[in-house]
Amino acid sequence: MGELPNDILTILEALARKEITVDEAEDLIRAIMERRDEHKSRKSKKSYIGKEFVLNAGEEFVGKVEVVNGKAIINGRLVGDLEVVFGDLVFSGDVTGNVQLVGTNIVWNGGNIRGNLEMVGCSYKGAKPAVDGRVNEVNNFFVNGILGMVRNLIVKPILSGIKIEE
Numbered sequence: 001m002g003e004l005p006n007d008i009l010t011i012l013e014a015l016a017r018k019e020i021t022v023d024e025a026e027d028l029i030r031a032i033m034e035r036r037d038e039h040k041s042r043k044s045k046k047s048y049i050g051k052e053f054v055l056n057a058g059e060e061f062v063g064k065v066e067v068v069n070g071k072a073i074i075n076g077r078l079v080g081d082l083e084v085v086f087g088d089l090v091f092s093g094d095v096t097g098n099v100q101l102v103g104t105n106i107v108w109n110g111g112n113i114r115g116n117l118e119m120v121g122c123s124y125k126g127a128k129p130a131v132d133g134r135v136n137e138v139n140n141f142f143v144n145g146i147l148g149m150v151r152n153l154i155v156k157p158i159l160s161g162i163k164i165e166e
Contacts, residue, residue: 005032007032008029008032011025011028011029011032012025044062044063044064045063045064045065046061046063046064046065046066047066047067047068048065048066048067048068048070048072049068049069049070050068050069050070051067051070051071052070052071052072052073053065053067053070053071053072053073054072055073055074055075055076055077055078055093056075056076057075057076057092057093058076059076059077060076060078060079061076061077061079061080062079062080063079063080064080064081064082064083064097065078065081065082065083066083066084066085067083067084067085067087068084068086068087069085069086069087070087071087071088071090072084072088072089072090073089073090074089074090074091074092074093074095074111075090075092075093076093076094077093077094077095077096078093078094078095078096078097079097080095080096080097081095081097081098081100081115082095082097082098082099082100083099083100083101084100084101084102084104085101085102085103085104086102086103086104087104087105088105088106088107089101089104089105089106089107090106090107090109091106091107091108091109091111091129092108092110092111092129093111093112094111094112094113094114095111095112095113095114095115096114096115097114097115098113098115098116098117098118098133099113099115099116099117099118100118101117101119101120101122102119102120102121102122103120103121103122104119104122105122105123105124106119106122106123106124106125106126107124107125107126108124108125108126108127108128108129109126109127110127110128110129110130111129111130112129112130112131112132113129113130113131113132113133114132114133115132115133116131116133116134116135116136117129117131117133117134117135117136118135118136118137119136119137119138120137120138121138122137
């Protein structure tokens with residue numbers, strides 16, 4: 001079993017010293033757990049299929065963003081991960097997590113990626129962002145050919161028949 005968080009440990013120590021009652025300790029622990037649950041529920045996941053996700057400068061989004069066959073414009077702060085598959089990315093923002101790009105056309109305008117950057121079969125131009133983690137890039141004729149076939153023969157026909165409503 002792992003170590004207890006400091007706030008819970010402090011409550012248990014106060015209980016052991018008889019500075020608070022069992023009921024008070026339970027109430028405090030319950031309040032801490034509710035606060036943590038509330039923080040977790042604020043994190044969300046946004047998936048965009050054939051659509052555009054825009055995070056403007058000065059804005060912040062907490063959670064994971066997935067864009068498939070669409071466009072992501074990241075000029076603000078994304079507290080989480082970003083995945084773009086067979087889409088377009090315009091980037092000058094700040095991502096605290098990992099960025100994974102597959103078959104994506106990218107326009108870099110600087111910015112920061114706090115996690116890892118992984119690109120497979122991508123084309124890009126502009127000034128790359130600063131990356132704190134690893135940078136993995138797979139970009140060769142074979143991979144690009146396979147990804148192009150998958151995009152044109154499978155992804156586009158399947159997605160063209162799907163209607164998504166919010």
